[in-house]
Amino acid sequence: MWPLLSIELYKIFSRPRTYISFAAIGAIVVLILLAFYVDGNNYMDFGLQSISQTFDIRGKVLNGYLVCYIILQTLLIHVPLLIALVAGDQVAGEANMGTLRLLITKPVSRTRLLLAKFAASVVYTLGLLVWMAFLSLLVSVIIFGTGDLMILKSEEVVLLDKADVLWRYFAAFGFAAIAMTTVAALAFLLSIYAENSIGPIVSTMSVIIVFTILSTLDIPIFNAIKPYLFTTHMIGWKGFFDSPVSWEPVVESALILVLHIVALLGVSIFVFNRKDILS
Numbered sequence: 001m002w003p004l005l006s007i008e009l010y011k012i013f014s015r016p017r018t019y020i021s022f023a024a025i026g027a028i029v030v031l032i033l034l035a036f037y038v039d040g041n042n043y044m045d046f047g048l049q050s051i052s053q054t055f056d057i058r059g060k061v062l063n064g065y066l067v068c069y070i071i072l073q074t075l076l077i078h079v080p081l082l083i084a085l086v087a088g089d090q091v092a093g094e095a096n097m098g099t100l101r102l103l104i105t106k107p108v109s110r111t112r113l114l115l116a117k118f119a120a121s122v123v124y125t126l127g128l129l130v131w132m133a134f135l136s137l138l139v140s141v142i143i144f145g146t147g148d149l150m151i152l153k154s155e156e157v158v159l160l161d162k163a164d165v166l167w168r169y170f171a172a173f174g175f176a177a178i179a180m181t182t183v184a185a186l187a188f189l190l191s192i193y194a195e196n197s198i199g200p201i202v203s204t205m206s207v208i209i210v211f212t213i214l215s216t217l218d219i220p221i222f223n224a225i226k227p228y229l230f231t232t233h234m235i236g237w238k239g240f241f242d243s244p245v246s247w248e249p250v251v252e253s254a255l256i257l258v259l260h261i262v263a264l265l266g267v268s269i270f271v272f273n274r275k276d277i278l279s
Helices: 002-013 018-047 063-075 080-085 091-096 098-104 110-144 166-192 197-218 238-240 247-273
Strands: 149-152 155-161
Touching: 002 110, 018 063, 018 080, 018 110, 063 110, 063 149, 063 166, 080 110, 080 166, 080 197, 091 149, 091 166, 110 247, 166 197, 166 238, 166 247, 238 247
Parallel strands: none
Antiparallel strands: 149 155
């Protein structure tokens, strides 16, 4: 399995366009860090204006932990597109180049070939999240330091002691890895049906947009299907920043996302094994 995986990883990371995602995340994070470094205090004064009239807020509210939380809220909405750029190209890209028929003539089963390609997509996804974690958490802490984390929610203010924050970020990035792997599995499945990568990429984002709208609309007719949409559970990482953590919904969301990954990968294998390869 490792020789196949190493070949697929080489294909991914030998393409210059693969690094567009890393560059995009780097540019966005740097801009956010620069904005907070230059004008962060004014931003915090505006954000805390409503509660500063009632409570006496002391200490360093603007710190690396808070900046990382804001970056996570911003970037995890856009990362699925960056993942679809690669995962949606895994099979469709081979078909577009006319090398897919050559691949299946090798003495390797279609299932093993597909698993290697999916595993390479997961490695790319994890690499992207590690890069984002490095920039958003480590660099933020270096620049702004650490401190208690204050999170403003619609109905409450959550204050977390700085000694109780770091593990929550590790857990949140772990949950994000599951959520983003679900996106990769969806793009990977759609890639099997296409002859070029544009279709799977656009289709993946279209599905995510539609499902996200259905997940956020408070309409009774959609409430029955919300628990089964993976987009409903992709924001489950925020549960790690409750005080105390509500473990049941977080674990339930993670399990549902894992079930989506298994189901999407299973359908991918089933379809690919029965697909007539003409390109």
